[in-house]
Amino acid sequence: MRPDEDVAADSAPPLLRMRDIAKQFPGVRALTGVDLTVHGGEVVALLGENGAGKSTLMNILAGVHADYDGVIELDGEPARIHSPRQAAHHGITMIHQELNLVPELSISDNVFLGRELRSRRGTLDRKAMHRRTAELLAELGLALPPQRPVRECRIAERQLVEVAKALNGRLKVLVMDEPTSALAAAEVERLFTVIRSLARRGVGIVYISHRLEELKEIADSVTVLRDGGNVGSRDAHTVDRDELVALMVGRPLDNLYPRATEQRSEGPVRLEVSGLTFTPTPGQSGTALHDLDFTVRAGEIVGLAGLMGAGRSEVLESLYGARSPVTGSIKLDGRRYAPRSPRQAIRRGLALVAEDRKAQSLVLDNTVRFNTTLAALHRFLRPWRTVNRRAEKAAAAEQNAALGTKTASVETVVGTLSGGNQQKVVLAKCLLTKPTLLLVDEPTRGIDVGAKAEIHALLDRLAEAGSAILAVSSELPELLGICDRIIVLCEGRITGEFHRDPAHGPVAAQEAILSAAMARQAVLASGSTLLGSTHD
Amino acid sequence: MTDTLADSPGSGSGAGAGSGSPEAPGPHRPGAAERLRRALPALGSLQSYIGLVLVIAVGIATKGAVFWNQTNLTNAITAFASRGILAVGVTLVILTAGIDLSVGSILGIGSMTAAMLLVHHGLSPLLIVPACAAVGALFGFLNGVGTTWLKIQSFVMTLAMLSVVRGIDRQVSDNVAVGVQLIGPNGQPTRKADAFAKLGTPGHQLVSGSWLPLFGRAGVGYPLVAFFAVCVVFQLILSRTRFGRHIYAVGGNPVAARLSGVNVTLVVIAVFTLSGMLAGFAGPIDAAYSASADPLAGTGYELDAIAAAVIGGTSLAGGKGSITGTAVGALILTLLDNVLGLNAVSDNLQLIIKGLIVVVAVVLQRPGFLRGAVDPLARRIRSGRG
Numbered sequence: 001m002r003p004d005e006d007v008a009a010d011s012a013p014p015l016l017r018m019r020d021i022a023k024q025f026p027g028v029r030a031l032t033g034v035d036l037t038v039h040g041g042e043v044v045a046l047l048g049e050n051g052a053g054k055s056t057l058m059n060i061l062a063g064v065h066a067d068y069d070g071v072i073e074l075d076g077e078p079a080r081i082h083s084p085r086q087a088a089h090h091g092i093t094m095i096h097q098e099l100n101l102v103p104e105l106s107i108s109d110n111v112f113l114g115r116e117l118r119s120r121r122g123t124l125d126r127k128a129m130h131r132r133t134a135e136l137l138a139e140l141g142l143a144l145p146p147q148r149p150v151r152e153c154r155i156a157e158r159q160l161v162e163v164a165k166a167l168n169g170r171l172k173v174l175v176m177d178e179p180t181s182a183l184a185a186a187e188v189e190r191l192f193t194v195i196r197s198l199a200r201r202g203v204g205i206v207y208i209s210h211r212l213e214e215l216k217e218i219a220d221s222v223t224v225l226r227d228g229g230n231v232g233s234r235d236a237h238t239v240d241r242d243e244l245v246a247l248m249v250g251r252p253l254d255n256l257y258p259r260a261t262e263q264r265s266e267g268p269v270r271l272e273v274s275g276l277t278f279t280p281t282p283g284q285s286g287t288a289l290h291d292l293d294f295t296v297r298a299g300e301i302v303g304l305a306g307l308m309g310a311g312r313s314e315v316l317e318s319l320y321g322a323r324s325p326v327t328g329s330i331k332l333d334g335r336r337y338a339p340r341s342p343r344q345a346i347r348r349g350l351a352l353v354a355e356d357r358k359a360q361s362l363v364l365d366n367t368v369r370f371n372t373t374l375a376a377l378h379r380f381l382r383p384w385r386t387v388n389r390r391a392e393k394a395a396a397a398e399q400n401a402a403l404g405t406k407t408a409s410v411e412t413v414v415g416t417l418s419g420g421n422q423q424k425v426v427l428a429k430c431l432l433t434k435p436t437l438l439l440v441d442e443p444t445r446g447i448d449v450g451a452k453a454e455i456h457a458l459l460d461r462l463a464e465a466g467s468a469i470l471a472v473s474s475e476l477p478e479l480l481g482i483c484d485r486i487i488v489l490c491e492g493r494i495t496g497e498f499h500r501d502p503a504h505g506p507v508a509a510q511e512a513i514l515s516a517a518m519a520r521q522a523v524l525a526s527g528s529t530l531l532g533s534t535h536d
Numbered sequence: 537m538t539d540t541l542a543d544s545p546g547s548g549s550g551a552g553a554g555s556g557s558p559e560a561p562g563p564h565r566p567g568a569a570e571r572l573r574r575a576l577p578a579l580g581s582l583q584s585y586i587g588l589v590l591v592i593a594v595g596i597a598t599k600g601a602v603f604w605n606q607t608n609l610t611n612a613i614t615a616f617a618s619r620g621i622l623a624v625g626v627t628l629v630i631l632t633a634g635i636d637l638s639v640g641s642i643l644g645i646g647s648m649t650a651a652m653l654l655v656h657h658g659l660s661p662l663l664i665v666p667a668c669a670a671v672g673a674l675f676g677f678l679n680g681v682g683t684t685w686l687k688i689q690s691f692v693m694t695l696a697m698l699s700v701v702r703g704i705d706r707q708v709s710d711n712v713a714v715g716v717q718l719i720g721p722n723g724q725p726t727r728k729a730d731a732f733a734k735l736g737t738p739g740h741q742l743v744s745g746s747w748l749p750l751f752g753r754a755g756v757g758y759p760l761v762a763f764f765a766v767c768v769v770f771q772l773i774l775s776r777t778r779f780g781r782h783i784y785a786v787g788g789n790p791v792a793a794r795l796s797g798v799n800v801t802l803v804v805i806a807v808f809t810l811s812g813m814l815a816g817f818a819g820p821i822d823a824a825y826s827a828s829a830d831p832l833a834g835t836g837y838e839l840d841a842i843a844a845a846v847i848g849g850t851s852l853a854g855g856k857g858s859i860t861g862t863a864v865g866a867l868i869l870t871l872l873d874n875v876l877g878l879n880a881v882s883d884n885l886q887l888i889i890k891g892l893i894v895v896v897a898v899v900l901q902r903p904g905f906l907r908g909a910v911d912p913l914a915r916r917i918r919s920g921r922g
Contacts, residue, residue, distance in 0.1 A: 320795070322794070322795060341797075341799075342794055342795050342796070342797050343797040343798070343799060345797075346796075346797040347797075352795055354792075354795055359789075359791060359792075360791045360792055360795055361792050361795065362789065362792055363784070363785055363788035363789045363792055363793070363855060364788070364789070365788055365855055365856055366784060366785075366788055366855070370781070370784070370785075374781070374785055374792075374793070374796045374798070375796035375797050377778045377781055378778070381778060384777070385777050385778045385779065386776045386777050386778075387776060387777065387778055387781065389776075429796065433797075
């Protein structure tokens, strides 16, 4: 690709070398002994499942995490990077998936945020800033007025505004976290053009993506992380896709996804959804859902797969009464069900393990007991709606003991527990409401492998005992490991459905699901399709 | 329900021994320190008790028996009782991560309502008090509606209410104070006026007689009784009822509360209504105490109320705090006022000292505030020098 590739790799020290990086979060070992090398003008793709440690590694590079072990070298010199400011000083810029721009300010104000130009009188020199911004935008092939507020720009434009902001400073290393996940095909092409021109200027680029087929086109080398460690680096032009998937998935699925029986007996239909449609009102976040039909039986775990923004969480939240306006017909155990609030959903036997346990599920400053019984307080009420604290405490202790929550006592503050134990408290809270339909959104995000296996075993036991479970996960191996059936969503539509079929390998299934998840425009008729068939 | 834990329901407590430990032979008794530590969140923060002891110590050190005698102390607390009641309502609102700036104005209109009902309509105090509480509850309800349905930030909504209610107060009173010491044809106060006056009288001044004689003899008047009763009732609501639980949940994490089936809107409207109700309820006490309803009565009280809550350990971020803490905070402010007054400290200096005490209280109550202040500094030094 680049003429000077071999020269750069052999003689001069690499632009960036991260050596033996380790990072410990409370209760979780996020990274151990990770190495990453980026040469000037090279595009390195960083691959790995969610939770493999990509974001942690890049956050260390960007100075977000101040405490870590290991060495970062720039041009062969050890560099001290413990704050975003120091990272910026070394010319390292990270473009996060959720962009870091101030929507109310103009493009030019954003590009110059923190290093505004001032005239001799000390006031802002808007003219000079506009001029420079216009130059930068032109370089990136963007024809936008610098005065336009960022909130009026499209996502793809905002991304390039971030690039312009990076270019305005001293740019040596650019980290892009899944930059194409929200882009249309033409926008992806333009972004790639920009990336290539940056590389020609000698900028080192770390590119995080889940879209394997992009990598050949844009990357020079691929580094794969798994469970917080390096599992290998490959040449992006010669490596084949199966090898990468095998590297990413790697672990024996059987140990992590215990199942009591391979084929569970099918129970009666618990949830029947037809024509489920959700249209976010202006200003409301979330993906619109279009006319979804599916069922979930008692004793069955159904997975919802899809890329970020496919509408998976929106399905769960719509069913849970946390989203409106929702239309379509939903039946629970054959009876009409029109959820208008989570309160109502809980009464009808639903429970939701929300995607973000800290933001959506837990009152972190309060105790394990408080959190465990919050949704089921009606079970511990005496006259005058006072809480029978003895019964409440006993129930909280019992439920948490049953799930194996490691906590000194139920009066421990939840925020001090590890991620895995916090998640068990969330599950305890849900189970205490005695749900018949359990909705779980990313049930094992950000928790360590041991706790993951325990939660998988728990879900399996619940299904065995006759609960219906609808599970969302970004980790395909997880869905493949625990689900009886997987429904694939893309842009709010169902684009595939797969039954558990152990005859085919998990890798083949993963590819088929990924293809369905990426069926961007070619929306397929929903319906049962056999594993291994692809939808393009 | 079967017990799988060491914690047998009869022992009252014992989970501190660890959830996995085998059943202890007898009921496990936690140590005194452990019990104290668990009780603390409900009792307010330790720091506020230290503050209270400090203020009392300064009072005794500087003025001795002049400060530390029943008459002075009941007088002091009586003077502060109406603000203490406001502080209880404001604490409820702050626990849900809101703020209520309108309580001073609502107290004002409560006091004006009381005076007018007494003077113009000759109502009995037994009817006046609930009527004023209802008026306050109405304005509080409007605060709640504004912050939930209209999605106005509580600071803005209650600031607007502060202005509106004060305006109504001044309009209906024509900017003239209404005296409540009615003199009957025989030259003596009327029976109703006499009864009303007792609403604001410290116990030791109560003449032998009709109303609350028991309290009178014990040296405790109606304002104190009302303040402490309000504290007890609302502390019990917070710590014992589902509604109390929901208040903490809404303040701690409104999203989690909603997804756990809590009707967040209803809880927020309820706390604003209760705060307004308590402010309205405090109105007659204030009118009786000052023997008249001034159109400016209660101006600035909201700041004392918020200060009491904050000194008592309630976090403005919501979800943390207690009425007991607020009561201690109110006592600190009361006695501080009194000590400074007895020592003839000028009003201006008093204001400065009060302000400083709020700042100090907040900093001291930050959990591990010392560590929090030192850590980043240490890191900067480490990374800067090696």
